[in-house]
Amino acid sequence: MLFIIQALHAAVIVLYRGRSYLNMAEKISGSDAALKVIEEWGVDHIYGYPGGSFDSTMNALYNQSNKLKFIQVRHEEAGALAASAEAKLTGKIAVTFGSAGPGAVHLMNGLYDARQDHVPVLAIVAQVPSTKMNADNFQAIDEEPIFDDVSVWNRTVSSAQSVPAVVDEAIRQAYKHNGVAVVTIPKDFGWAMIDDTFVSNAKNHVDPIYPAPRAESIEKAVELIKSAKAPIIYFGIGAKRAAKELQAVSEKYKMPLVSSVLAKGILEEKYPAYLGSAGRVAPKPGAEIGFATDLILWVGNDSPFSRFLFNPNAKVIQIDIDNEKIGKRHVIDVPLLADAKEALAAIAAKGEELSPTPFYNAALEDKKNWNEWQDSFKNSEEVPLRPEPIFDVLNKTASDQAVFAVDVGNVNINFERLLDIRADQKWTTSGQYATMGYGLPASIAAKIAFPHRDVYSLSGDGGFAMLMEEILTQVKYQLHVVNIVFSNETLGFIEAEQRDDTHQPLSGVDLPDTDWATTAKGMGAEGFTVRTLQEMKDAIKAAAETSKPVVIDVKLTHEMPLTTEHMFLDPAVYPQDQIDEYVAKYQAQDLKPFSYFLAQAGGEQAKSNVVEEKPEAVESTDVVSGASQHV
Ligand SMILES: Cc1cc2nc3c(=O)[nH]c(=O)nc-3n(C[C@H](O)[C@H](O)[C@H](O)COP(=O)(O)OP(=O)(O)OC[C@H]3O[C@@H](n4cnc5c(N)ncnc54)[C@H](O)[C@@H]3O)c2cc1C
Ligand SMILES: Cc1ncc(C[n+]2csc(CCOP(=O)(O)OP(=O)(O)O)c2C)c(N)n1
Ligand SMILES: [Mg+2]
Numbered sequence: 001m002l003f004i005i006q007a008l009h010a011a012v013i014v015l016y017r018g019r020s021y022l023n024m025a026e027k028i029s030g031s032d033a034a035l036k037v038i039e040e041w042g043v044d045h046i047y048g049y050p051g052g053s054f055d056s057t058m059n060a061l062y063n064q065s066n067k068l069k070f071i072q073v074r075h076e077e078a079g080a081l082a083a084s085a086e087a088k089l090t091g092k093i094a095v096t097f098g099s100a101g102p103g104a105v106h107l108m109n110g111l112y113d114a115r116q117d118h119v120p121v122l123a124i125v126a127q128v129p130s131t132k133m134n135a136d137n138f139q140a141i142d143e144e145p146i147f148d149d150v151s152v153w154n155r156t157v158s159s160a161q162s163v164p165a166v167v168d169e170a171i172r173q174a175y176k177h178n179g180v181a182v183v184t185i186p187k188d189f190g191w192a193m194i195d196d197t198f199v200s201n202a203k204n205h206v207d208p209i210y211p212a213p214r215a216e217s218i219e220k221a222v223e224l225i226k227s228a229k230a231p232i233i234y235f236g237i238g239a240k241r242a243a244k245e246l247q248a249v250s251e252k253y254k255m256p257l258v259s260s261v262l263a264k265g266i267l268e269e270k271y272p273a274y275l276g277s278a279g280r281v282a283p284k285p286g287a288e289i290g291f292a293t294d295l296i297l298w299v300g301n302d303s304p305f306s307r308f309l310f311n312p313n314a315k316v317i318q319i320d321i322d323n324e325k326i327g328k329r330h331v332i333d334v335p336l337l338a339d340a341k342e343a344l345a346a347i348a349a350k351g352e353e354l355s356p357t358p359f360y361n362a363a364l365e366d367k368k369n370w371n372e373w374q375d376s377f378k379n380s381e382e383v384p385l386r387p388e389p390i391f392d393v394l395n396k397t398a399s400d401q402a403v404f405a406v407d408v409g410n411v412n413i414n415f416e417r418l419l420d421i422r423a424d425q426k427w428t429t430s431g432q433y434a435t436m437g438y439g440l441p442a443s444i445a446a447k448i449a450f451p452h453r454d455v456y457s458l459s460g461d462g463g464f465a466m467l468m469e470e471i472l473t474q475v476k477y478q479l480h481v482v483n484i485v486f487s488n489e490t491l492g493f494i495e496a497e498q499r500d501d502t503h504q505p506l507s508g509v510d511l512p513d514t515d516w517a518t519t520a521k522g523m524g525a526e527g528f529t530v531r532t533l534q535e536m537k538d539a540i541k542a543a544a545e546t547s548k549p550v551v552i553d554v555k556l557t558h559e560m561p562l563t564t565e566h567m568f569l570d571p572a573v574y575p576q577d578q579i580d581e582y583v584a585k586y587q588a589q590d591l592k593p594f595s596y597f598l599a600q601a602g603g604e605q606a607k608s609n610v611v612e613e614k615p616e617a618v619e620s621t622d623v624v625s626g627a628s629q630h631v
Contacts, residue, residue, distance in 0.1 A: 025197045030157075031060035031190035033164040033198060034124070034183075035068055040200040041171050043095050045069040045448060047079035049106075051099020053126035053139060056190025071448065072476065074469040076103050078441040080110020080123065081430075081467070085405065085442035086449050087119035088428045093174055094445070097124040100187075101139030104146070109435055111150045111180045116432035117262075120174035122167075122181050123147070127156065129188040143184050152179035160192035168200045175205065210321045213338035213346050221297070221317040221334050222351040225253050228295035228315070229604075230359040234278065236260040237431075238300015238320060238340050243267055245344035249297065252348055254356045256363035258286045260303040261416055262431045269420040273360075275367055278309040280565050281413040283374075285366040287564035288594040292359070297347075300340045302329065304432065319343040358603030365597040373590050374418065381533060384557045387486070389533045391418035394456070394484075397540050400424050401453045403446040407439030407463035410492040413561045415458060426450075437466030440483065444470060447479040454482070461487040461511055468519070474549035475524040481550070482543045483525075485516050488556045496560040520551030530554045562586040569593040 028036070034057065038046070046068060050058045061070045073079040076098040083094035098107040104125045114121040125147070127133060128140040147154045153173035157166045163185060170181035225231050233255050235246055243266050250257050250273050257267065257274045261281055267274045276286035290296075290310040298318040303309075306329045316332040318325075319340050326335045336343045377388035391414060398404075404427040406415050412429060421427065428446070430438040443457035464485045474481050491509040498504050517527030526548050528539035536554065543550040568574045568582040570593035583589055598604070 025195035027193040028196035029056065029060060029190065030160040030163040030185070030192050030194055031057040032063055033194060033196065034167045034185065034190070035060045035064050037164045037167045037171070037198065037200050037202075038095055038122070039064070039067050041093060041202040041205075043068065043093065045071050046095040046097065047071045047073050047082045047445075048097035048124075049073060049076050049079060049099070049103060051103045051126060051139075053100035053128055053187045054097065054103070054190075056187055057097065057124065057126065057185070060190070071444070071473070073441070073444070073473050075467060076106035077109045077437070078444070078467050078470045078473070080107040080121070081113055081435070081438055081441035082110070082445040082448075083121045083123075084110055084114035084117065084119060085428050085438070086445035087114060087121055088117060089403065089426055089446060090449050093120040093122055093171055095122045095124065097126070099126045099139075100128050100143070101141050104141075104143050104184075108146070108150060109437075110441070111147075111182075113430050113433045113435055113438065114180050115150050115152075117430070118178040120171075120178055120181075122170055122174055122183070123151075124167075125182055125184045126190075127184045127186040130186040131188065133186060147180075147182040147184075150180055151182045152177035153181040154184075155182070156184040157186065157189055160189040161194045163189055163194070164198035164200070168198070168202075171202070172205075210339040210342075211337055213319075213336050213343040215346075217334055217336050218343070218346045218350055221336065221347055224295055224315055224317060224334060225255070225297065225347070226351055226354070229357065230293045231255045231295040231297065232289055232293045232363075233257045233297045233299060234259070234290070234301055234306070234310070235263055235266065235299040235340070236301025236303060237262040237266075238302075239263060239344075240266055240300075242299070242341040242344050245341055245348060246299070247271070248348040249344050253351070253354050254360040255297065256289060256360060258282075258289055260301050260306075261412065262429075263301070264416060265421045265425065265427055268423055272364055272367065275363060277416055279303065279305045280563075281416045282564050283417045284370045284562075284564050284567065284591065285363065285594070287567065288366065289363060292594055292598070296330070298330065298332070299344065304329075306330065358598060358601035361601040362594065362597035362603055365600065366592075366594050369590070369592055369597070373588070376590065377587075379533070382557065383531060384488075384555045385531070385533065385536070386557055386559075387414040387561070388418060390484070390486075390530075390536055390554055390556075391415075393533075393536050393540055395420045397544075398425070398456065399454050401450075403427065403443075403450055403453050403455045405429075405439050405442035405446055405455065405457045407457070407459035408434050408436045408493075409460035409463050410488070410496070410561055411439075411458050411460055411463070411486055412493075414486075417561070426453075436460075436463040439463055440467050440470040440474075443481045443483065444473055444477075444479060447474075447481050448477075455480075457481055457483040459483070459485055460492060461485055461489065461514065461516070462491045464516065465511075465514075468516075471520055471523045471525050471549060471551065478547065479549055480547050482540070483520075483549065483551045485551060485553045486556045487514070487516065487553055488558050489513055490558060492558075492560060496563065499560070500563055500566050516551055516553035520549075520553075525549040525551055527551045528553065562588065567593075570595050 083096040086094035174181035276283040406429040439457040439459040520527035
């Protein structure tokens with residue numbers, strides 16, 4: 001009996017071994033399997049910073065360095081910001097990582113940037129070995145809860161074998177929800193050898209299809225446009241594939257265009273009916289027009305300030321692909337749940353062409369007046385320098401393919417107003433999250449994603465100092481980025497708020513004069529200090545002649561940019577002494593208010609710049625300009 005049992009047992013073992021021999025898969029480490037999936041999604045580099053808990057994945061990065069390049073940033077925040085910027089610039093998922101504990105926490109600021117600007121980013125977060133988790137060990141923190149808010153999807157891998165499937169799922173979720181997916185991998189799962197059987201379907205991934213507009217809604221929209229006296233188009237980044245259609249609607253129905261800040265670049269700056277953005281950073285025509293309109297065609301725009309920037313009584317037709325956004329920022333009359341390109345094309349195809357109205361003609365004249373005023377400072381020899389000559393040099397020397405990585409501060413105002421963006425140029429900033437320190441990491445991402453384009457980072461002296469260690473990353477990878485620092489020895493954007501909004505004594509905004517050129521040289525980059533227009537021209541020329549990263553420290557005026565939020569120009573609204581003070585402060589003698597051009601064009605004075613019922617939250621808001629809601 002015993003013999004029979006032993007024989008059966010032996011037979012089972014032979015059978016089992018035979019089966020497993022037949023099915024035997026190749027083995028791969030958990031971390032190698034994770035990286036293989038990332039590569040299959042078309043990613044060829046990954047930003048991060050090593051740590052002991054990430055050794056297994058660093059080993060895999062070493063193994064696969066011919067397919068997946070590791071970009072060693074000098075702060076995990078910069079890696080996450082670079083990934084976010086790259087996703088904004090390319091529309092593709094970008095990947096970043098941090099080691100357990102502090103490395104993970106450092107990622108947070110950059111991940112929030114991706115969250116707020118709705119771009120797909122994968123964050124791989126290391127964790128101590130599974131056997132050491134949850135038992136008060138070195139660098140062992142409960143990572144999942146801290147990533148909950150920032151992410152659209154956030155999981156800790158629970159077995160080595162599932163690592164590749166979980167990474168694949170994370171990428172799908174990041175694309176689906178345009179946000180941050182976080183995968184936390186305990187160190188031992190990264191080392192463990194697993195069956196190399198996972199197959200990703202990345203190459204068959206498809207973009208979503210958005211609903212077509214309803215015919216009856218298009219008809220209603222066209223009727224409203226035709227009966228309006230002062231209709232405008234207000235578009236956002238959601239219209240990025242619809243430049244032609246925006247122009248078609250504008251030209252057919254004679255509607256001036258304004259945009260969100262992020263939508264700068266969808267239309268070329270020189271397009272005559274495009275008045276720039278609305279809001280605090282806006283040029284004057286873009287800031288004024290919203291209070292003179294009676295109908296807004298609101299396209300792919302979710303700007304948080306927008307409800308303060310327009311006549312609250314204006315009618316609104318809103319186009320958006322996301323039903324959560326419909327009616328969110330303004331009371332609306334016609335919802336169009338549809339892709340911007342399709343809905344605009346349908347509107348353009350529908351009605352008869354209209355003749356230019358006094359309102360439309362006034363808008364074009366307003367833009368001309370503003371451009372001439374800005375241009376009058378282009379050759380200014382004022383010292384310390386005004387921003388206009390600096391941006392004039394950039395407009396003349398940057399190529400048609402240039403990429404601009406814009407930090408947060410007054411540089412947003414100056415870039416918005418003074419950089420004459422061209423069709424093939426690209427730019428990025430930290431839009432809704434608005435984090436200082438964005439410029440340098442974003443420039444690294446731009447140069448890596450587009451090595452043949454000329455790349456500029458533009459920062460204030462506050463923003464530059466926040467992540468300036470990333471010059472070392474530019475040096476390490478020989479990234480020829482031209483970094484321009486606008487040194488005004490103040491946190492200017494906040495100084496202006498303290499002066500103009502809250503009327504308080506300046507508090508905590510002053511910065512010391514710093515020699516950024518020497519600092520850059522100490523890090524292995526080229527450095528130039530610019531105090532005059534000629535020095536700027538020389539520095540840009542020298543920058544083109546080196547392959548090293550370059551830092552150009554522009555010693556800028558301490559004066560703030562002209563405020564279009566608290567704009568005292570219209571004698572029908574403001575007392576003359578207030579106008580005189582404003583004009584003298586900003587050398588604005590040649591600027592005329594929109595009402596002047598409207599009267600010239602034979603139009604009626606807009607009543608709409610008087611807000612009939614002030615919303616509660618705008619108690620301190622200037623009713624004509626929609627003053628600051630920034631904090
Ligand atoms: C210092 C600073 C100051 C700023 N000041 C201003 C300011 O004064 N004015 C200003 O405008 N911004 C300002 N910003 C930027 C601001 O914070 C927001 O980031 C920006 O206004 C959002 O722009 P958006 O609505 O175009 O983009 P998002 O917020 O990304 O919204 C895009 C919208 O488009 C929709 N969409 C996407 N795809 C499509 C499609 N195919 N068809 C139709 N709809 C689509 C989305 O559902 C969403 O509703 C500032 C930023 C900084 C850093
Ligand atoms: C991380 C972070 N901290 C604080 C702020 C608030 N903030 C917005 S702009 C700004 C000042 C920017 O100063 P600087 O970089 O010198 O540019 P400037 O406005 O002087 O040109 C500050 C403090 C922020 N947006 N991000
Ligand atoms: Mg500054």
